[in-house]
Amino acid sequence: MSAAAPAGTAERILEVAERLVQTRGYNGFSYADVAAELGITKPSLHYHFASKAELGETLIARYHTRFAAALGGIDAAGGDAETRLRRYAALYADVLDKQRMCLCGMLAADLETLPGGMREAVVRFFDASETWLEGVLDEGKASGTLRNDSPSHDQAQMVISALEGAMLVARSYHDPERFRMVARRLVTSLSA
Amino acid sequence: MSAAAPAGTAERILEVAERLVQTRGYNGFSYADVAAELGITKPSLHYHFASKAELGETLIARYHTRFAAALGGIDAAGGDAETRLRRYAALYADVLDKQRMCLCGMLAADLETLPGGMREAVVRFFDASETWLEGVLDEGKASGTLRNDSPSHDQAQMVISALEGAMLVARSYHDPERFRMVARRLVTSLSA
């Protein structure tokens, strides 16, 4: 769940825009902000991303891909279901440590104002997280390391909700430890 | 936790602006939007609220007051700690049923872009919720209806985080039941 490289202009634009969306929201940043930070002009941005909507859709696709790769990494690393859940929560904690909100959590707040393509992409991100979590929860129940007191489907939705909310609130207090405490409680509440 | 009345201009402005902030965010609405909806002009808005920041601060103060009154109503209605927790969650559900996000949850996403006065007011809202919840949790432990397995302080932060996050995500799916499921699980996880 990280990137960084020498990077061409398009990628540097995405890096800056991603941070701005995660900290200020979709309606809280402009092409002028990105251009100024990169020392280029606004029309140069439009060369790489014709519209703000196109830039936004690219940001979500990129974030989704990186997140999916991180989930693949967790699966590849092995460990029991509880360990995977802790690592899943750690992905969120890493974002918060950079003083950012989850990209799609932030865009969920802006949802009503987003162009249609972005709206659907945000929901697909949550769907993918939910599907992965369900798999981990099912596996944990089968192997007896996780509590089997309610449907994995419901538990997965609970996990996503609590982690997104904990990010949102902890960021308001500039207190990542507040997030970590919630994450620990959450994992504990699921373990057998 | 509701209002509505014959209402003068200032109050009608607040009603419209509140809904717009809760659905579109602070940077997703304008004086022009409010004015158009009320059939008045932008300068008339500025007569009642000189700046957008002032309007924003008034919105939070008003919301905070109404929320505090609702908490007072829960206390006055009696019932055990678990019942109070369910009623607390129901306050959020009522907001979501109107297809809105919690005002302060939405503003927490916009936090970095808010004028200083609004930022502090958002945090004070969370603090007040947390304090009230702590009281309910302590009472529930003392009377034996709630589980006493971790500090009320931590549990209160967990409740706020999970409910705010569940609102954020459930709204993306236009699915209030998704919120209610999370709220039920949450209360159950706290009961003895």
Add this chain to the structure above:
DNA sequence: GTCTATAACGAGATAGAC
């Protein structure tokens, strides 16, 4: 691929008449 220049519009805000 990046620039200058500019269009076309919307934002928050003010002056001053009624």
Add this chain to the structure above:
DNA sequence: GTCTATCTCGTTATAGAC
């Protein structure tokens, strides 16, 4: 208390030169 008129600035976006 609400209006018309206007200011200034920021926004997304395009045309066309280099």
